[in-house]
Amino acid sequence: MTSFYKEHQKIFLSVDCIIFGFEENKLKVLIGKRKMDPGRGEWSLYGGFVRNDESLDEAADRTLYELTGLRNVYMRQVGAFGSINRDPGERVVSVAYYALINVTDYNDKLQAEHQVEWVDVNDIPTMFSDHNDMIRRARKLMQQKIKTEPISFQLLPSLFTLTQLQRLYEAVNGEEVDKRNFRKRIKEMEFIERTDLIDKQLSKRGASLYRFNKKMFEKDATFKL
Amino acid sequence: MTSFYKEHQKIFLSVDCIIFGFEENKLKVLIGKRKMDPGRGEWSLYGGFVRNDESLDEAADRTLYELTGLRNVYMRQVGAFGSINRDPGERVVSVAYYALINVTDYNDKLQAEHQVEWVDVNDIPTMFSDHNDMIRRARKLMQQKIKTEPISFQLLPSLFTLTQLQRLYEAVNGEEVDKRNFRKRIKEMEFIERTDLIDKQLSKRGASLYRFNKKMFEKDATFKL
DNA sequence: TCAAAAGTGTTAGATTTACACCCATGA
DNA sequence: TCATGGGTGTAAATCTAACACTTTTGA
Numbered sequence: 223m224t225s226f227y228k229e230h231q232k233i234f235l236s237v238d239c240i241i242f243g244f245e246e247n248k249l250k251v252l253i254g255k256r257k258m259d260p261g262r263g264e265w266s267l268y269g270g271f272v273r274n275d276e277s278l279d280e281a282a283d284r285t286l287y288e289l290t291g292l293r294n295v296y297m298r299q300v301g302a303f304g305s306i307n308r309d310p311g312e313r314v315v316s317v318a319y320y321a322l323i324n325v326t327d328y329n330d331k332l333q334a335e336h337q338v339e340w341v342d343v344n345d346i347p348t349m350f351s352d353h354n355d356m357i358r359r360a361r362k363l364m365q366q367k368i369k370t371e372p373i374s375f376q377l378l379p380s381l382f383t384l385t386q387l388q389r390l391y392e393a394v395n396g397e398e399v400d401k402r403n404f405r406k407r408i409k410e411m412e413f414i415e416r417t418d419l420i421d422k423q424l425s426k427r428g429a430s431l432y433r434f435n436k437k438m439f440e441k442d443a444t445f446k447l
Numbered sequence: 448m449t450s451f452y453k454e455h456q457k458i459f460l461s462v463d464c465i466i467f468g469f470e471e472n473k474l475k476v477l478i479g480k481r482k483m484d485p486g487r488g489e490w491s492l493y494g495g496f497v498r499n500d501e502s503l504d505e506a507a508d509r510t511l512y513e514l515t516g517l518r519n520v521y522m523r524q525v526g527a528f529g530s531i532n533r534d535p536g537e538r539v540v541s542v543a544y545y546a547l548i549n550v551t552d553y554n555d556k557l558q559a560e561h562q563v564e565w566v567d568v569n570d571i572p573t574m575f576s577d578h579n580d581m582i583r584r585a586r587k588l589m590q591q592k593i594k595t596e597p598i599s600f601q602l603l604p605s606l607f608t609l610t611q612l613q614r615l616y617e618a619v620n621g622e623e624v625d626k627r628n629f630r631k632r633i634k635e636m637e638f639i640e641r642t643d644l645i646d647k648q649l650s651k652r653g654a655s656l657y658r659f660n661k662k663m664f665e666k667d668a669t670f671k672l
Numbered sequence: 673t674c675a676a677a678a679g680t681g682t683t684a685g686a687t688t689t690a691c692a693c694c695c696a697t698g699a
Numbered sequence: 700t701c702a703t704g705g706g707t708g709t710a711a712a713t714c715t716a717a718c719a720c721t722t723t724t725g726a
Contacts (some may be wrong), residue, residue: 226484226536230496232457235540259451271455274538278529302527302542304503311451313499315460317527366591385678402680403716425677427723610705627707628689650704651697 234314237282238269238353240300240360241290243325244377245340249393250325251357252289254338256350260310264350267357268338269316282319289336291329296376297321298367300360308352320360322376344396368394372413372445375434383421383429384408391447407447413439459539462507463494463578464514465525465585468550469602470565474618475550476582477514479563481575485535489575492582493563494541507544514561516554521547521601523592525585533577545585547601569621593619597638597670600659608646608654609633616672632672638664 241252256266270285272278282297300318308314325340341347346357367373374390375382388404408414413435420428439445466477481491495510497503507522525543533539550565566572571582592598599615600607613629633639638660645653664670 227459227496227539230459231499233460233497233499234452234455235458235460271452272458272529272540274456274458275531277531278527278540281529299526301524302503304497304506304542306500306502314452315497315503317529383678400716400718401678402718405679406681422725425723426725427676427678429678608705625690626705627691630706631708647697651699652695652703652705653697654705 234312235272235278236269236314236316237272237278237285238267238316238318238356239282239286239289239297240267240318240320240357241286242320242322242343242360242364242377243328243340244390244393245325247389247393249343249361249390250340251343251346252338253341253346253349254336261350265347265353266350267318267353268336272317278317279319282317282321286319286321289332289338290323291332292323292327295321295323296373298363300356300363303352303356305352310351316356318356318360320364322364322373324377324379326379365394369447370445372434372439381417381419381421381431381433383424383431385424385429387414387432411445459537460497460503461494461539461541462497462503462510463492463528463541463543463581464507464511464522465492465543465545465582466511466515467545467547467568467585467589467602468553468565469615469618470550472614472618474568474586474615475565476568476571477563478566478571478574479561486575490572490578491575492543492578493561497542503542504544507542507546511544511546514557514563515548516557517548517552521598523588525581525588528577528581530577535576541581543581543585545589547589547598549602549604551604590619594672595670597659597664606642606644606646606656606658608649608656610649610654612639612657636670 243250243252253265253267256262256264268285268289270281270288272281276284278299283293286295286297287293297319300320302315302317304315306313308316343357343361346354348354368391374387377390378386384405387408388399388401391404392398414432415435415438417431417433419431421431422428468475468477478490478492481487481489493510493514495506495513497506501509503524504522508518511520511522512518522544525545527540527542529540531538533541568582568586571579573579593616599612602615603611609630612633613624613626616629617623639657640660640663642656642658644656646656647653
């Protein structure tokens with residue numbers, strides 16, 4: 223292969239995943255203790271190096287798959303983090319991605335194996351390198367996104383109650399919302415359809431289960447929360 | 448230096464600048480013909496490789512400075528672009544940044560020297576690699592940003608008329624707005640202050656010149672357009 | 673029978689949009 | 700004197716936010 227750019231320097235490139243999940247009415251992030259020097263033992267996002275034969279998006283997908291066994295997960299790029307000394311070992315530029323997963327899809331065996339934990343996003347410890355910044359930015363981007371795109375369903379089981387959906391919005395935005403106003407807006411969205419199924423786990427009376435109808439959304443195509 | 452990560456691959460990293468300017472009531476981007484193989488002669492953003500001794504932000508600042516001679520310019524990261532074959536020469540991952548400059552600050556000599564041109568953002572030709580995507584994404588981010596942060600002033604001279612400001616918003620958002628409603632909202636923002644100066648370039652009657660008061664903005668700190 | 677969560681409408685206030693005419697001046 | 704861009708207010712419509720009680724049922 224010819225080398226067009228040989229006078230320039232190459233740099234290590236990694237990806238880091240901010241994996242969001244919704245559990246116990248809280249927005250959580252999957253983090254673990256770093257298993258590599260330097261920084262071994264510090265709280266850290268799960269990440270990996272980018273290979274020459276994969277795109278950044280592919281590297282992020284692969285990394286997420288290694289950790290969770292999940293494919294076709296909703297992932298979006300947060301941005302590139304490139305301070306000179308962000309990694310104490312060597313110069314490494316990292317591209318952060320956030321992922322939204324349904325916690326019940328997540329294989330417990332893999333979780334135990336990688337020793338990662340779900341931590342409340344409001345209660346993140348001090349982390350390795352610039353990982354706290356990455357989480358902050360990912361959260362902000364996700365908050366913006368959830369206002370204009372129906373991504374909340376990525377964090378829920380395919381059948382969910384309106385209370386679950388409301389608690390999810392509250393956890394993401396960090397503030398409570400009025401139940402009646404919330405439900406009013408949801409009812410206007412035809413792509414959030416009520417099933418005849420009833421969930422009795424949380425209440426004696428039972429709550430209707432709803433589902434997100436993707437095809438209907440794509441026709442309808444307005445969303446605003 | 449110890450090498451912690453030597454089993455991994457390094458990759459060429461570049462930055463590309465989407466430089467926005469406002470001229471003739473249009474939002475424009477500064478682009479030129481690529482002077483490097485491969486792709487020589489194609490329309491291209493101005494970019495450069497990231498060096499090991501500079502952060503990504505510094506690389507972007509340096510690249511912008513090389514082209515325009517300007518420092519302390521408003522720049523924000525658009526994101527990392529990392530398809531495997533995005534560059535026909537070799538694997539290069541590029542981090543795009545957008546910059547907002549006041550076209551009258553831009554040194555004509557440097558413009559001639561680098562043979563770059565201001566092109567209407569609605570009329571961008573087919574460009575090298577994924578540069579069209581970069582411009583699209585930069586524009587979208589900028590459109591979002593301008594709604595919640597007072598960045599428009601970066602694109603204007605320090606003294607400007609309300610009509611200029613309105614035309615700028617229209618150019619950025621791609622739609623016309625009502626003059627009275629626009630001015631009503633501006634008047635509510637105390638940090639956009641009227642001076643006693645009158646601009647007579649466009650009208651016989653003359654238009655009041657306004658200026659952005661940064662200190663007042665930082666106190667006041669609400670913005671919504 | 674009662675505790676606990678589900679479900680349901682109305683109204684006041686705030687925000688947004690639509691809209692048309694007079695003013696000042698240089699050519 | 701007239702053509703050109705500068706400057707101004709009001710009313711209708713829409714959207715948002717606040718607010719409390721009834722229902723169901725398992726324990």
